[in-house]
Amino acid sequence: MKLYYTPGACSMAGHILAAEGGLALDLEKVDLKTHRTESGQDFRKLNPKGYVPALTLDDGTLLTENAAILPFLGDKTGLMPDGMARYRALEWIGYIGTELHKNFGPLFGGASDDAKAKAIERIGARLAFVEESLTGDYLLGAKLTAPDAYLFVILRWCAAMGVRVSGRLAAFKSRMESRPGVIKALKAEGLI
Numbered sequence: 001m002k003l004y005y006t007p008g009a010c011s012m013a014g015h016i017l018a019a020e021g022g023l024a025l026d027l028e029k030v031d032l033k034t035h036r037t038e039s040g041q042d043f044r045k046l047n048p049k050g051y052v053p054a055l056t057l058d059d060g061t062l063l064t065e066n067a068a069i070l071p072f073l074g075d076k077t078g079l080m081p082d083g084m085a086r087y088r089a090l091e092w093i094g095y096i097g098t099e100l101h102k103n104f105g106p107l108f109g110g111a112s113d114d115a116k117a118k119a120i121e122r123i124g125a126r127l128a129f130v131e132e133s134l135t136g137d138y139l140l141g142a143k144l145t146a147p148d149a150y151l152f153v154i155l156r157w158c159a160a161m162g163v164r165v166s167g168r169l170a171a172f173k174s175r176m177e178s179r180p181g182v183i184k185a186l187k188a189e190g191l192i
C-alpha cells in the first residue's frame, strides 16, 4: 500500500494512523506545485483529482478523500471503532473536513486580509465547539481513533496560520506530539 503525501498536508492524518497502528505503508512525496511525485511520476495521471491524500492498494486500486482513507486505514489498524462510536468517528471526520479544513482555503491561498480575518474567525468558532466536546484525552474518549489524527494536522496548521489554540486543544496537540507514531510520521515527513 502506498500513500501519496505532501509534508504537513492533510495526507499526514492517514500517515499518522498507519504509524500509530503499526501498519507498514510505502510513502511517496508529491510536489503540489509541479504535480510530480518524488520518483518523477505525473501525479495527475495517477490521481486525476490532483490532490493528496491518495492511497494505492497492492492490487493497484486508488482510494482518495480523507473521508474514505481515514476509515479505511482506521479499519486496518484497529483505530476505527465499531457500533455507534464508528458513526461518531465519521461525524468528526466530516466536521473536521468540511467545517475546519475547508475554512483554511483563504489562509493558504492569496485571499484578501479581510477574507483571511473572516476565515480565522470562522475557524475559531468551529474550534470552540471541538474544545467544548473534548472532555477526554481524545475526541472519542480515552483512546486515539481516526479523527484525532486529522484534528492534529489541523491544529498544526492553526499554529502556522495565526489561529489561536489554547486550553484543552493545546493540551490535545501536545498529547499527540508525544505519541511514538506521531513522532515517527513527523520525522518521516521531515517536519521534526
Ligand SMILES: N[C@@H](CCC(=O)N[C@@H](CS)C(=O)NCC(=O)O)C(=O)O
Binding pocket: 009, 010, 011, 032, 050, 051, 052, 053, 064, 065, 066, 067, 097
Ligand atoms: N477533498 C479532499 C481534499 C484534500 C486536500 O485539500 N488536499 C490538499 C492538501 S491538504 C491538496 O492536495 N491541495 C492541492 C490542490 O488542491 O491542488 C479530501 O478531503 O481528502
